[in-house]
Amino acid sequence: MNWLKKNRKFIIIPLIYLLVHVLNQAKILNNYILQVLMLIGINLIMVESLNVLTGMTGQTSLGQAGFMAVGAYVSAIVTSILIPAKNFSSAALISFKIGKIGFQITSIPQNLIFLLGTLAGGVVAAIFGYIIGTPSLKLKGDYLAIVTLGFGEVIRQIIRVTPIVGKSFGMVGIPKLANFFWIYFFAMLTIFICRNFMDSSYGRACMAIRDNEIAADTIGINTARYKVIAFVYSAFIAGISGSMFAHTMVYLHPDTFAYTKSTDYVIYLYAGGVGSISGSILGAAALTALPEILRQISNWRLVIYGLLLVLIILFRPTGLFGGREFSFLGLKTGGIKIFHFSDLWSWIGKKKSVEEAGK
Amino acid sequence: MSVLKADHISIQFGGLRAVNDFSIDLNLGDIQAIIGPNGAGKTTVFNMLTGIYQPTEGTVYVNGKSMKGCKPYQFTAAGLSRTFQNIRLFNRSTVLDNVKMAYTFKMKYNFWEMLTRTGNYYSEEKRVTDEAMRLLEMFDLTYATDYFANNLPYGEQRKLEIVRALATAPQALLLDEPAAGMNPNEIDDLVKLIRRIHDEMGIGILIIEHHMKMVMAIADFIKVIDFGETICEGSPSTVQKDPKVIEAYLGRHANEGGSDK
Numbered sequence: 001m002n003w004l005k006k007n008r009k010f011i012i013i014p015l016i017y018l019l020v021h022v023l024n025q026a027k028i029l030n031n032y033i034l035q036v037l038m039l040i041g042i043n044l045i046m047v048e049s050l051n052v053l054t055g056m057t058g059q060t061s062l063g064q065a066g067f068m069a070v071g072a073y074v075s076a077i078v079t080s081i082l083i084p085a086k087n088f089s090s091a092a093l094i095s096f097k098i099g100k101i102g103f104q105i106t107s108i109p110q111n112l113i114f115l116l117g118t119l120a121g122g123v124v125a126a127i128f129g130y131i132i133g134t135p136s137l138k139l140k141g142d143y144l145a146i147v148t149l150g151f152g153e154v155i156r157q158i159i160r161v162t163p164i165v166g167k168s169f170g171m172v173g174i175p176k177l178a179n180f181f182w183i184y185f186f187a188m189l190t191i192f193i194c195r196n197f198m199d200s201s202y203g204r205a206c207m208a209i210r211d212n213e214i215a216a217d218t219i220g221i222n223t224a225r226y227k228v229i230a231f232v233y234s235a236f237i238a239g240i241s242g243s244m245f246a247h248t249m250v251y252l253h254p255d256t257f258a259y260t261k262s263t264d265y266v267i268y269l270y271a272g273g274v275g276s277i278s279g280s281i282l283g284a285a286a287l288t289a290l291p292e293i294l295r296q297i298s299n300w301r302l303v304i305y306g307l308l309l310v311l312i313i314l315f316r317p318t319g320l321f322g323g324r325e326f327s328f329l330g331l332k333t334g335g336i337k338i339f340h341f342s343d344l345w346s347w348i349g350k351k352k353s354v355e356e357a358g359k
Numbered sequence: 360m361s362v363l364k365a366d367h368i369s370i371q372f373g374g375l376r377a378v379n380d381f382s383i384d385l386n387l388g389d390i391q392a393i394i395g396p397n398g399a400g401k402t403t404v405f406n407m408l409t410g411i412y413q414p415t416e417g418t419v420y421v422n423g424k425s426m427k428g429c430k431p432y433q434f435t436a437a438g439l440s441r442t443f444q445n446i447r448l449f450n451r452s453t454v455l456d457n458v459k460m461a462y463t464f465k466m467k468y469n470f471w472e473m474l475t476r477t478g479n480y481y482s483e484e485k486r487v488t489d490e491a492m493r494l495l496e497m498f499d500l501t502y503a504t505d506y507f508a509n510n511l512p513y514g515e516q517r518k519l520e521i522v523r524a525l526a527t528a529p530q531a532l533l534l535d536e537p538a539a540g541m542n543p544n545e546i547d548d549l550v551k552l553i554r555r556i557h558d559e560m561g562i563g564i565l566i567i568e569h570h571m572k573m574v575m576a577i578a579d580f581i582k583v584i585d586f587g588e589t590i591c592e593g594s595p596s597t598v599q600k601d602p603k604v605i606e607a608y609l610g611r612h613a614n615e616g617g618s619d620k
Contacts, residue, residue: 002421033533054587069411117402147614149476172371172573193474196473196474196475196476197473197474200465200468200473200484200485201462201466201468201483202470204452204456204460204463205458205463207449207451207452207456207460208449208452208460208463210451211448211449211450211451211452212448212450213441214411214431214446214447215443215448215449216449216460217430217431217432218411218432218434218440218441218525219433219440219460219461219463219523219524219526219527220435220436220461220464220465221432221433221460221461221463221464222430223432224452229470275451284589357499
């Protein structure tokens, strides 16, 4: 029982997956909502990747979609070569039922190829991270932002003229290998490794660079090395997100990865709370879901979306979550206020008692 | 034993020779000071001694090792640590993290062990937290471990910067105007602090300071520079009597009029 209590966060993670799966099977959660959840997962991985670079290391990046594009196209090439369209089958290899809930496991070789493609996408994106990170070591702030912006556009233009990925017509014939399970798995994995990164000497070195580069240098931190590490690590995660995106959407077009996509992620990051892992989760989830929730008021959708963004930045300049971290992440580093779910109840209680005292 | 040695170093910025032919030899257990009027080149000397600027002539040695072409972090790894005139703390991190960041270059786990939290990860993190806590306790900062660094009072921020510099376990500690902006009480505390560091750790300390009373109270050996040239060096009493020093500080005829004596 003690063991259960100690490791409850690791038990809750698969339970959430099971809950979504069961609700989906029971037709309470339709496929549209599941699709939105998958999109949230993809964006969450992207925002975490940007958080490593911008939030922790303080290096502005407006070309994160470029890394995502590299990951997406490379993984799509790998999987579509290894699984030609005529051989691809989404039929279940094994299906079984527990009670009324059906479980399906699709072909294992296909899933392994998917993992291989994802890894390839991540590694190639990381190589691009190294290529862009090394010459940018001396650049700061706006100048670095311009270089990364240029990088994203260059990648897009290269894709536009590359025959193997369908030039500007877009790439078709990507097997639909990603599903909610994989996206959920990679999103949790990303949160896990980002937490481990933040709570280590690597994360602390990056945060020292963000806060004061000269001081970081004089306490023995090799700033150039850690900046490159942050670039490579961030690009790797963005590449993984790209792979998820490619195998969910099944169709890739270079214009999907325009600079507007990069700025979207910057907005998610700042709205959620820059530098905070929990803030990134919340920002990605809230701002991905918001346009979908507002879909009913079609024309006014983007107006309200924009207005809400302005309000968030005006009234919560530190982001929705204000630099707090969920207690289940178990973070010790980062000068963070810990958010316990129990605080929510005590906060509501306090408000009530204040109101009562007012009477 | 000499921990920091500069051998006739000079630096040139375009046509301006900011510091000319400066030498210093700091041993373990020394407290030395560099004084001089505003713009004399004191901080430039410091920046050369810690690797932020590369001297155009001459070489800096840390623990007998030539530091030609080395970056500041390599100076720190060789056993040198410094503070800044305008405090440079990691403001968005807690006091404890500020100190823990100084242990980065001594961590004994690699990237993979960090990601998976295997190998040395837990033991190293524990060691670093314990050492940082011990250091904070030694300087009475334990009450503030969870505060953001910029929420500390000014004097405490100075102290934290010194503690952070000590966390790298230096053999030579360089303090750039530690008493700047402090009131007399805070200066008294600072003098006690520097004496304590000197007595308990036995490291070499080099100070740049404007506050004469403080320099005369703690330094064994003083170097005076003006317009980048070393104009005088010696014990506090020698320096105080030197006509060149009085001229640099008070003007040409100050020692002749005698009205302020």
